[in-house]
């Protein structure tokens with residue numbers, strides 16, 4: 456009999472969280488869900504998940520939420536609170552799925568790696584902001600990072616063709632992007648982009664933050680940084696190509712000109728299952744392609760003039776180690792502000808640009824350093840927003 460592998464699912468009630476639960480439901484005895492956590496406002500769903508899966512540990516965002524969870528689940532579950540609680544849960548399971556959105560996922564990434572766990576990473580923001588630290592922690596015995604982000608999961612699979620550590624035989628990584636809901640819009644047309652347009656993604660159904668990031672192409676800028684941080688490949692060797700069908704999830708070009716790609720229908724349950732099972736492939740074909748019907752695949756270069764976010768990500772790297780933390784924090788503030796109708800869609804990337812102009816360098820060796828840079832960037836982003844309204 457095989458022993459079930461323990462899983463902590465942190466950010467269990469979101470888009471990635473729910474799809475991870477789907478994979479677990481279909482995986483029978485292979486995995487056991489040990490721990491779940493969510494942010495504020497998702498308690499009823501969290502309790503329902505804990506009941507369904509017989510979860511032993513539950514993380515809530517605030518002390519005030521403990522009582523309600525205790526009332527529903529009784530004394531048989533352990534309840535932990537806040538950032539410290541997330542870190543505790545992340546340190547205790549064999550596999551840790553970081554499905555929290557935004558910088559709030561940092562304690563999960565850090566604690567899972569420091570404890571030598573498998574980190575199944577959806578939360579790109581934490582890895583980008585803490586890249587030098589996260590890479591160091593990933594060298595902890597037992598620690599490994601498996602990317603859930605579909606492009607990076609594709610690259611992880613395509614890099615299996617590389618025969619040399621450090622990938623000297625790789626010319627470049629090629630990230631695909633759907634182009635989002637505004638593909639083909641001119642700069643003038645984009646001035647009138649609305650929240651309703653921005654939240655309607657053509658190929659993926661995701662949480663609101665990443666859906667907005669996809670509409671500005673900031674998601675792709677963040678993903679260039681994520682790819683560089685995950686695989687140790689300079690940003691200049693990470694290219695982006697627009698591929699509206701979202702079937703080729705990304706590619707690796709080798710020195711001899713060979714390009715290896717990974718294909719499937721857009722379904723996040725495939726990369727989630729890959730990260731849970733690796734190196735074993737789980738036996739349910741999420742997103743399998745049907746070649747009895749026809750598919751057309753097209754590729755085009757991004758329009759950098761209309762969508763400057765990818766260029767901004769390169770600029771952030773040139774600023775220094777903490778540049779990516781500033782970019783990601785400023786973007787998070789701008790997107791929140793857009794979702795609260797405080798700024799227009801067309802203001803999001805300019806707010807990030809202004810924030811980067813006020814970048815202040817400093818060391819990035821510890822969690823405290825990362826948090827300090829994040830805080831400084833948020834203050835500057837709010838100032839930039841104040842200057843616009």
Ligand code: NAD
Pocket residue numbers: 465466467468469470471472492493494495497516541553554555556557559577578579580603604605659660661662663664665723
């Ligand atoms: P979402 O908004 O749907 O869900 C976010 C989850 O995080 C929720 O469970 C929420 O309760 C939880 N959360 C928020 N703040 C928290 C806190 N302080 N403490 C604990 N939990 C907290 O977001 P999503 O779309 O599932 O995205 C999650 C992450 O995965 C993001 O980093 C995103 O970029 C990445 N990602 C998502 C997709 C996708 O298809 N949705 C694809 C690739 C990458």
Ligand code: MG
Pocket residue numbers: 604605606678
């Ligand atoms: Mg992605």
